[in-house]
Amino acid sequence: MSIPPPPGPHQPQDPYRPPPPQGPYTQGPYPQGPVPQDPFTPPQQPYPHTPHDPYAQGPYPQAPYGAAPYPVWGQGYSPYGRPSAINGVAIAALVLGILCFLPAVGLVLGIIALAQIKKRGERGKGMAIAGAVLSSVGLALWILMLATGGASEFWQGFKEGASQGAGSSFSLAKGDCFDVPGDMLGKDVYDVDDVPCSGEHDAEVFATVPLPGSDYPGEDEVVEVADDKCYTLRHAYAMDTWAVTEEVDVYYLTPTSESWDWGDREITCVFGNVDDGGTLTGSLRADETTLDADQLAFLKAMAAVDEALFEVPKDPPQDDLKGNRTWAGDVGDVTAAQAAVLSGRTWPATVRAPMAALVKDMQRSSKEWAAAAKASDVDAFNEHYDTADKVVDGTTTVTAREALGLATTPPDYDEDFGDSSGDTRGGDGDSGLDV
Incomplete structure (x- = not known):
C-alpha cells in the first residue's frame, strides 16, 4: 500500500537538492486541502507517482499556501555549463614575454603555468606557451648583447636620452633662450622651457663648458671652473659689449653629483637679468653668425684695446x-x-x-x-x-x-662685468643644474 501524495500540485524533487526531512511529522501545520488556483496561471497536473519510482516524493511538512520548501535567491549557482578559470601564471608569463622584461623569469613562469594547467584543468595553455617562447627569444637576445657589449651601449644610450629629454636643462645649447619656473634664476634649476629669443625670456645660453674625468670633481671645483670659463667666454658670444647693458649679468648652471651619474658633464653659461624676476628681450648674440665683416673687424679691434685696459x-x-x-x-x-x-x-x-x-x-x-x-x-x-x-x-x-649699426650707449664698466680678475663681477654664480 502506497502513501498518497499530499493534495495540491505536485512538483518533482530536484535530484541535486538534499532529501526532504524524514520523520513522523508528515502533516503540515495547517489543514490540508486544495490550494486556490490563480485564475491567471494555467492549471498544473500532478506529477505521476508510482510506488516503484526511486525519485518519489516522500512526506515532508507542507509549507503554507503551497510555497516552495527552500528560499530562492535569483538565478542561483550551478557548477555546470560555466567555463574554467584562466591560469594567472600563464598571463604573467605572456606579459613578461611580450615586454621582454626579465626573460628568464618569463620562461620559468611559462613552464610552471603549463604544469598547473594540466593538473587543475584551467585555461591559458596558449598564453603559457607564447610567454615561454617569447621569453626564450628575449633571453637569447640578452645573452647575445652581453657577449658583444651591446647591453652597455643600450644602457648608456638610455641614460643619455633620459637626461637630455625636452624640458631638461641638460638639453640646452649655445644660442638657446629659456624660461625657468618661478620668478628668478635660483640656486637650483630643475627644468626649463625653451622660448624664442626675440621675445621676453629669463636667460640666454652663450657657452657650454665640458668637464673632463669620470668622477664628479666636487661642487667647489665645478664652481671655480664655471666662474673662470663663463666670464672669459662671454665676449666671444656677445662681441658687441656695449649691447650688454648693466641690467645683464652672468650666471651658470652646473652639474650636481646626482646629475653627473646620469651623464651630465657640462657647465652651461647664461646671460640673465640682475634683478629678481627681471627678464631679457631680444638676443645678445653678436658673433660671426650675426655680424657682417665690417662689424666683426671693428669689434675685434676694440676688444683688443679693451683687453689691455682691463x-x-x-x-x-x-x-x-x-x-x-x-x-x-x-x-x-x-x-x-x-x-x-x-x-x-x-x-x-x-x-x-x-x-x-x-x-x-x-x-x-x-x-x-x-x-x-x-x-x-x-x-x-x-x-x-x-x-x-x-x-x-x-x-x-x-x-x-x-x-x-652697432650699439651706441657706452657701458659703465664699474657696474658691468669689470676686469677679467673678477673684482666687479655681478651675480651669485651659484645656480645648480637640475637633476
Whole structure:
C-alpha cells in the first residue's frame, strides 16, 4: 500500500537538492486541502507517482499556501555549463614575454603555468606557451648583447636620452633662450622651457663648458671652473659689449653629483637679468653668425684695446708707479696697433669719415699712453693718463659705431662685468643644474 501524495500540485524533487526531512511529522501545520488556483496561471497536473519510482516524493511538512520548501535567491549557482578559470601564471608569463622584461623569469613562469594547467584543468595553455617562447627569444637576445657589449651601449644610450629629454636643462645649447619656473634664476634649476629669443625670456645660453674625468670633481671645483670659463667666454658670444647693458649679468648652471651619474658633464653659461624676476628681450648674440665683416673687424679691434685696459694694476700709481707705467705702455702699444688695423681697412662710404676720425683719436691716445709709461712721478703719470682716457669710448667711437649699426650707449664698466680678475663681477654664480 502506497502513501498518497499530499493534495495540491505536485512538483518533482530536484535530484541535486538534499532529501526532504524524514520523520513522523508528515502533516503540515495547517489543514490540508486544495490550494486556490490563480485564475491567471494555467492549471498544473500532478506529477505521476508510482510506488516503484526511486525519485518519489516522500512526506515532508507542507509549507503554507503551497510555497516552495527552500528560499530562492535569483538565478542561483550551478557548477555546470560555466567555463574554467584562466591560469594567472600563464598571463604573467605572456606579459613578461611580450615586454621582454626579465626573460628568464618569463620562461620559468611559462613552464610552471603549463604544469598547473594540466593538473587543475584551467585555461591559458596558449598564453603559457607564447610567454615561454617569447621569453626564450628575449633571453637569447640578452645573452647575445652581453657577449658583444651591446647591453652597455643600450644602457648608456638610455641614460643619455633620459637626461637630455625636452624640458631638461641638460638639453640646452649655445644660442638657446629659456624660461625657468618661478620668478628668478635660483640656486637650483630643475627644468626649463625653451622660448624664442626675440621675445621676453629669463636667460640666454652663450657657452657650454665640458668637464673632463669620470668622477664628479666636487661642487667647489665645478664652481671655480664655471666662474673662470663663463666670464672669459662671454665676449666671444656677445662681441658687441656695449649691447650688454648693466641690467645683464652672468650666471651658470652646473652639474650636481646626482646629475653627473646620469651623464651630465657640462657647465652651461647664461646671460640673465640682475634683478629678481627681471627678464631679457631680444638676443645678445653678436658673433660671426650675426655680424657682417665690417662689424666683426671693428669689434675685434676694440676688444683688443679693451683687453689691455682691463689689465689695470690693482694698486693705484701712488702705491705702484712702476706697475702702472708698464701697464700704460702696453695699452699704448695695443692702441697704436689697432689704429693701424682700422686705418688699413677699406670701409663702406658711410663709415669712412667716422672711422678716420676715430683712428686719429686712437693715434693721439696711444701717444699719451706712451708718455704716461715714461712719467717720472705720479703727477706726470696722472696727467697723461687723464688725456688718454678721454679718448676711450669717446664721441668718435660712438659715431663710428652708429655708422656700423652697432650699439651706441657706452657701458659703465664699474657696474658691468669689470676686469677679467673678477673684482666687479655681478651675480651669485651659484645656480645648480637640475637633476
